[in-house]
């Protein structure tokens with residue numbers, strides 16, 4: 030710590046120096062208790078020293094430093110500084126009621142999976158090394174074997190995400206040729222993924238057939254010509270065409286493809302995998318069904334219904350997967366050791382529905398009975414009312430899978446609803462929700478009809494306390 034001499038003899042300067050609190054006094058303030066626990070004493074002491082140093086510099090330079098002096102001002106600056114030290118990418122509590130929220134990182138990993146990530150990340154691993162033979166190995170051999178076992182397919186490969194899987198499949202299997210897609214299936218997933226644009230960059234030509242609401246087998250048949258390489262079905266993950274509709278089932282498409290010597294590719298999107306579905310999930314296509322129906326290649330995401338890391342899975346015939354793996358683009362889309370560790374562990378859990386429902390957070394969230402959620406919402410609302418004097422109620426609500434899965438399947442849930450203004454700082458809904466997002470921990474809720482809604486479907490029970498404390502921190506400023 031540098032001490033500035035008050036050489037000017039200026040009395041106001043020396044009194045300004047004297048007003049600066051000592052480090053131990055700042056350390057003892059309750060505002061810093063949480064930071065000390067979370068970050069350790071040394072980090073907080075360093076922040077206090079840095080803030081005091083800044084204040085001394087300002088005083089020595091004769092700047093107007095009254096705003097910097099006194100314990101309260103110092104505390105505010107220390108808290109700000111510690112806040113800025115927080116990583117930009119940080120964990121949040123998801124009280125939106127959208128379970129696979131793409132903005133919030135989609136599926137949380139099972140503890141087992143994140144432990145596996147930590148193990149391979151912090152040391153060396155046999156990523157591309159065959160321990161048995163002592164020779165070069167294949168990076169995806171472990172997950173390929175599990176995917177074959179789980180789906181009954183001959184082969185499987187993994188890339189960065191499902192967009193990448195679609196891109197490389199089209200490129201490797203249909204470059205310069207036509208792929209037939211129904212007009213009812215030209216999806217956009219979250220803005221940057223639009224199927225026609227994926228086609229453009231893959232080098233395959235999109236051949237649209239049918240209409241938005243009706244596509245028949247005869248539409249596909251008529252479009253087949255010497256330029257045709259494949260038929261692609263895309264699961265309309267985030268929308269539904271209802272009413273006067275018709276589409277062709279995957280088994281019929283696979284049969285047509287086989288009879289004409291064409292490949293059939295099925296982009297099922299969400300990727301339900303394994304002997305069981307997450308609780309309450311019905312009607313989503315599964316990899317096994319597509320393989321059993323005879324398609325050559327199934328594409329899906331790893332971080333949707335499977336509840337694993339972000340990745341794209343390509344599962345199908347040995348010949349087709351081999352062609353994809355030989356494509357130079359494979360190198361550009363390959364996944365790293367951390368993704369593979371998380372995926373392998375998640376697939377092992379998915380083999381046993383018992384383990385999956387105990388360990389995979391998405392499965393756990395879906396399996397909580399709604400009565401349990403409303404009990405938690407009641408208790409949280411009571412505490413908020415009694416301890417903080419909020420205008421608050423516990424309400425039934427509807428949660429959704431999100432992430433481009435089952436768009437209209439509402440999942441029964443429960444909410445805590447707070448009606449602003451929040452007492453204390455008299456914050457409205459928008460300011461209060463911002464304060465909650467920026468707090469530690471960060472809480473993301475819904476703002477609806479001028480109220481704050483905290484949906485508990487995606488909140489693990491042990492985080493109820495953290496939500497209470499986050500709201501308390503906002504109310505108490």
Ligand SMILES: *Cc1c(COP(=O)(O)O)cnc(C)c1O
Nearest residue numbers: 190191192218264266298330433
């Ligand atoms: C989600 C989805 C994608 C994109 O998958 P990412 O893993 O996000 O790249 C592509 N197709 C369908 C049908 C989807 O549901």
